[in-house]
Amino acid sequence: MSLVDRSTRLNAASQGAEKTRPAGKGRLAALETSLAGWVLPILLVALWEYLARLGIIASNVLPAPSAIAEAGWAALKSGELVRNMGVSTLRAFAGLFVGGVIGLAFGIANGLSELSHRYTDTTLQMIRNVPHLALIPLVILWFGIEEEAKLFLVALGVFFPIYINTLHGVRTVDPQLIEMGRVYGMSPLTLFRRVVLPGALPSIFVGLRFALGIMWLTLIVAETIAASSGLGYMAMQAREFLLVDVVVLAILIYALLGKLADVLTRWLEGLCLQWHPAFQAKRD
Amino acid sequence: MNAHAPLPVPPAPARGLGLHLGRLGHGFGAKRVLDRIDLDIPAGQFVAIVGKSGCGKSTLLRLVAGLDTPTAGHIAFDGPRDDAAIRIMFQEPRLLPWERVLANVEVGLPASVKGEERHSRARAILAEVGLAERAGEWPAVLSGGQRQRVALARALASGPRLLAFDEPLGALDALTRIEMQGLVERIWQEQRFTALFVTHDVSEALALADRVILIDAGQTGGHVALDLAVDLPRPRRRGSAELAALEGRILDTLFSS
């Protein structure tokens, strides 16, 4: 008894010691680490501006950053930029939602049920071998250039990474934990909610990250080829009028939206996977 | 059995679940793992099961806990065995990494306990194993010994009448192990469940048990090679002559086969 008590106290003491870390000196180093990544891009943009002003980079090849910013400001004021960004974002997430839910559902079903896996997995794997962007001509024939076309392509594109990773996650949940759940009399539903799903979550997030990349890529291609609104359409129209600054602007905004989606996922991941040692280490 | 010296706390009346194994046998396909095990274990007894690796100790516990169905013979209990009556503690803590320590202990509570009472009951048991102040932590930040104590708290949460331990201390370092043995003994004395304690450490078996059963893997499957009563007062002093003599006897039987 006393041994146990003593060890708890010892542990508590060592934990206290861990928390009182020397501060102050680390502050500057931390600032340096967080800014280090930005040094090179800022230098490059400055160099770009300089070369463009000197006329070494022709403005009809690559306009100066300041010219692009101006074009951005003009598009923002006219409301065109916000509208097109809204349309593209909505398309992207609608497709992600539809494809993601279907992928999640099949992943869970095939991870849990051998029967379901036997009957559907081969078919799903076969469809995977068709590059979804190759379907664009067919999709245009089916849906024209309406919203359904983009939704279909994005949903198809994000389906696989989510399906495969959910399946993998569900199948690799620690069987010892599942057995533990059984010993403690968990119902199948409780077992799924408290053991299987949280266990599969890290893998599902990996799938989501892959899916986000595919989502933007699919949308860019689809909007560039067949659309009457959205960022890709904006870029294509600008190309016809030789507005290089708007074209570059559209590309930069795609990059920004991609980054934003990634940040959002990381945040969500950090929230859902707080328990994970990898994420605990990161937060410290 | 009645030769116990005075205990620090008077033993509570046994509320354990007695059990009887009759010609119990088990096999996986053609492989015979257990063969004609006959055992009567009275309520509240602390039984240690030792034997070489692969002789079928875990299989025996799984049969008793109802995780597998025996292929021969039968298991009978003295009284009803509801969902919460039998618990098993494994060599690994098997805590849910995505739930806090307290929620992990609550896994062991019967579904009939609801709301705030779940927390308070779990807290009380956690205090019993000396981890009250760690209730809000993730399992990942605990040490191996602490995790195993949480697993013990979870196993105790429903007030089981039979607790099966499958080498629960096997993965711990020597000092933590001695500490945990003391904890298991103390809680058993308080709660008086029937304990089936599998271990590969003969001295651990002798430190804790009323009775040591040696299982030997024979030609036709594991059988009881030795059934030894340990009538020594508790807490037992490690390295005493009596314990050493018993240990010698068990080891002789273990290696003569």
Ligand SMILES: Nc1ncnc2c1ncn2[C@@H]1O[C@H](COP(=O)(O)OP(=O)(O)O)[C@@H](O)[C@H]1O
């Ligand atoms: N699920 C299983 N399928 C086939 N053989 C098994 C299974 N579980 C255990 N065994 C075999 O049964 C024997 C006894 O295993 P076990 O009870 O785990 O031994 P112990 O716990 O005494 O080390 C071993 O030879 C093992 O290989």
Ligand SMILES: [Mg+2]
């Ligand atoms: Mg074993």
